[in-house]
Amino acid sequence: MRYLPLSDADRLEMLAAAGASSIDDLFKDVPASVLLDGPVDLPKAAGEMAVERTIGALAGKNLGTSSAPSFLGAGAYAHHVPSAVDHLIQRGEYLTSYTPYQPEISQGTLQYLFEFQTQVALLTGMEVANASLYDGATAAAEAMLMAARITKRGKAVLSGGLHPHYRDVAVNQARFMDFQVVCADPDPLAREDLTALIDAETACVVVQNPGFFGQVRDLSALAEACHEAGALLVVAVAEVVSLGAVTPPGAMGADIVVGEGQSLGNGLSYGGPYLGLMACRQKFLRQMPGRLAGQTVDVEGRRGWVLTLSTREQHIRREKATSNICTNSGLCALAFTMHLTMLGEAGFTRLARLNHAAAVKLADRLGALSGVEVASDTFFNEFALKLSKPAAQVVDDLAAKGILGGVPVSRFYPNEAALENLLLVAATELTTDDQADAFEAALKEVL
Amino acid sequence: MATKRFTKDHEWVSVEGDSATVGITDYAQQQLGDIVYVEVPEAGRSLDQGGEAAVVESVKAASEVYAPVSGEVTEGNGDLEGDPSLVNSAAEGDGWFFKMTLSDASQLDDLMDEAAYKAYIAELG
Amino acid sequence: MPTRTILGNRGLQLEQPLIFEQDSPGMSGVDLPEPDAVQDRLGGLGRKESIGLPGLSEPQVVRHYMRLSQKNYAIDSGVYPLGSCTMKHNPRLNEKMARLPGLSDLHPMQPVSTVQGALELMNLLGHWLKVLTGMPAVALSPAAGAHGELCGLMAVRAALEDRGNARKIVLVPDSAHGTNPASAALCGYDVRSIPANDRGRVDLAALKAALNEDVACFMLTNPNTCGLFEDEILEIAEAVHAAGAFFYCDGANFNAIVGRVRPGDLGIDCMHINLHKTFSTPHGGGGPGSGPTVFSEALASFVPVPYVVDKGDRFDLVEEESQSNQKPFGRMKGFHGQFGVFVRALSYMLSMGSDGLRQASADAVLNANYIAARLNDLLTQSYDGPCMHEVLFDDRFLKDTGVSTLDFAKAMIDDGVHPMTMYFPLVVHGALLMEPTETESKQALDQFVELIRGLAERAQGGNEQYFKEAPRMTPRRRLDETAAARKPILRWVPEAS
Secondary structure, rough: OOOOOOOOOHHHHHHHHHOOOOOOOOOOOOOHOOOOOOOOOOOOOOHHHHHHEEEEEEHOOOOOOOOOEEEEOOOOOOOOHHHHHHHHHHHHHOOOOOOOHHHHHHHHHHHHHHHHHHHHHHHHHHEOOOOOOOOOOHHHHHHHHHHHHHHHOOEEEOOOOOOHHHHHHHHHHHOOOEEEEEOOOOOOOOOOOOOHHOOEEEEEEEEEOOOOOOOOOOOOOHHHHHHHHHOOOEEEEEOOHHHHOOOOOHOOOOOOOEEEEOOOOOOHHHHHOOEEEEEOHHHHHHHOOOOOEEEEEEOOOEEEEEEEEEHHOOOHHHHOOOOOOOOOOHHHHHHHHHHHHHHHHHHHHHHHHHHHHHHHHHHHHOOOOOEEEOOOOOOOOOEEEEEOHHHHHHHHHHHHHHEEEEEHHHHHHOOHHHHEEEEEEOOOOOHHHHHHHHHHHHHHOOO | EEEEEOOOEEEEEEEEOEEEEEEEHHHHHHHHOOEEEEEEOOOOOEEEEOOEEEEEEEEEOOEEOOOOOOOEEEOOOOOOHHHHHHHHOOOOOOOEEEEEEOOOHHHHHHHHOHHHHHHHHHHHH | OOOOOOOOEEEEOOOOOOHHOOOOOOOOOOOOOOOOOOOOOOOOOOOOOOOOOOOOOOHHHHHHHHHHHEOOOOOOOOOOOOOOOOOOOOOHHHHHHOOOOOOOOOOOOOOOEEHHHHHHHHHHHHHHHHHHHOOEEEEEOOOOOHHHHHHHHHHHHHHHHHHOOOOOEEEOOOEEEEEEEEHHOOOOOEEEEOOOOOOOEEOOHHHHOOOOOOEEEEEEOOOOOOOOOOOOHHHHHHHHHOOOEEEEEEEEHHHHOOOOOOHHHHOOOOOOOOOOOOOOOOOOOOOOOOOOOEEEEHOOOOOEEEEEOOOOOEEEEEEOOOHHOOOOEEEEEOOOOOOOHHHHHHHHHHHHHHHHHHHHHHHHHHHHHHHHHHHHHOOEEOOOOOOOOOOOEHHHHHOOOOHHHHHHHHHHHHOHHHOOOOOOOOOOOEEEOOOOOOOHHHHHHHHHHHHHHHHHHHHHHOOOOHOOOOOOOOOOOOEEEEHHHHHHOOOOOOOOO
């Protein structure tokens, strides 16, 4: 067994040194009735070739987005990751290192986390960011709890344009803590007026921009309404590349910004591991969950970094911690920061314009087809189409033709008949004219 | 003349009339190490004897500070926000945590005087 | 100290500024085509201000991250004996499998008919976890161990609410990891501690005295955080169930018993598993992890969405409560879980097999007992008898030396070894918790023992200064954590001109 360095001779020698006649002596504290006397009923050890065959066969049963024209979004986006990123994150010093609890031998990790925090703060237009959370949905739930702690109030209002998974995770967390959540109806046309739902018990309003159905909105008036009522505005960003082209939430009056960072550095990977982002105003810093890398000096006066403000966290505050979080999304955050560093200001803003241009062209093409209407009057790289028939069937028919043609809204709202003809379509810098041609042709046939 | 009393959790309370100042002792700040942050209660908050009143943080630990007597907070020490190190350098002086009014002065009788507190910490070793 | 060099570098230890300090305005390491001119649809909300990101070319970026990586210790560098972290070797086959087209490029919301292989993979992973733990149900979606704890507690609460009374209290041992009480609080429970007895195990009498009809759950780590098997676990399970409560097991230490003991046989109702510990997926500098949670029959119907269903001729994904014929308590995470981590874990499981995993736990326990035996004449082992996969020492051996556990750890660093876990668990003074794992060779362990013995002798020999000034040879020496906490600087800001 290639991962087990001990030889039988080693084992004998070591047992003797430990004063044990056999390995069973070392398991003497285990009640005999529960000690298994042989391996469980699962396949035995296998070499690399055999494992590759087994897992390769499972991979072969899937239609990957790199093998078919794909227009899928709904909170996860296909982007091109520069080759250097995947090479660099596989360096053993990144891949196989741990949380930087010994800062003297973790300056690599701590410096990139500090750079990551800075980048997230810059992108969102906020003052301070943490070193990442699990994903956008859990980050949104954490932000809701954070707002509750800050305002000492017990209610959150969730926009009808918030990603349904973000909403569901927040609702689930709230239910276990006797916290009230008011969910606005799904808002495909971005018509909702949330100000009517804000009252003296509201800790926060949570909105997504661009919204789940695509629209880009000015949240300044909502921010003002929140602040007048003593509530906080939480803004979720599900497609982080939009921050290269759209006014950031910080400039619209957001108090806390959460997001999904998967688009940069991290592939689709069937939904995980992804990258939760969180940023906030400086005055709320001590209520923010998650790790933080802070700058300091060593005993020789040289600049360096450490994990800081740990007293917010579970290993110190236990049940009074800001959250129970232990892990961040380390390697995913590294991939994100590497990708963004490669892009730089010029590359990132150009990437965003490429995405928007691809989506605009696609929306115009598809909207011109009969049986298709573009429902989003504003959008970044994803828009909603209203079809002449239920979108779920259309998507299945397109898949049979080898096209991954968008995500039907009914996948997230299985019981809302009013939404069943809506299809979410995304385009990115990867979208080619040939792919758009194929999609248009197939959609015509299928409608 | 101010009366000073001490608790088993290493808080001190200095009483003059029906107004009291509360902080942690020099012994406590030594145990905690460098203080990095103090969360003091806001004016108007009512406290019960033994209830949580404040939180004091060092790099590796956060400790509750309990109200030595019942009453109402009149002022939290605003200086501690900008300079938490005052607790280390002047725990029983400028590093005070909060001032309060007392609702029941007889509660002071439950607490140790200076001599008793000194004996208590000598025993802790 | 050596004479200062011109640039401040020391041989292969190279200084590297922040990316913001290397900005070449307009530069990019990525060549992208010029976008077509379109009439934008941003509703007048196009970005007006620049972001402030620095521009670097590819060679500069590669050099930047290369130099940063060289300042990190890693499992690939040497033994990483952190207790309860299970820093075992991260096989590179796992990385290749996770990157296969047909796995890495799947979008979570593709039609289920186009990802049958992915669902089969998740089902297979779930199957391995259920067989290894002897439990009938599994939730794959929790993103990390702490998230899995939360999943277990949420299922407990949902089950109790279904019975009519959620109850109020969760009991944890005083040696519990901080995530345990933190997770309980997130579930709306108050937390009470149960003390350890003088053998380092949960005091069964104290537990029984604390159990009543207000207790929802007892959370236990087994083996516990002192590296000891809770030998009264069957009595514990009985007492907990008799009180109408549920029994949660923190699976962080599963590596000690995997393939040898099944938590289901111990009476456990729910247990999270850290795929990034027991199942070799990489720690990645702090994440991502994955914390699937297994459940007993009593909790099986409360497993959260989404979950995979094997229909015989196809696999389905149940994503919404309305589509379920069970009582899922809700959703814990966006999409379906840490799929990329599942692939890595499955690759490891298939590689090791049931026989390899059984050998791994044996070797993990043997390695820990070997270093215990080679050190306990010099260091003070906190509890007698064999340990499991990790051994706990305390700082009695440093008494009167002026050297603290922290100082001792910093001196290990100068010898190129990452320190063990310090000051945890809190039940002993100045704890040193060492977990070598099974992927360390005997030579590596002998070298580790030589280091620890050498340092212990040096400390007891009176050379306090050596420890107080350590480390000396690392890219940075001891850093001022007080200043970092008093005046937090959490991002780079441009200097005021």
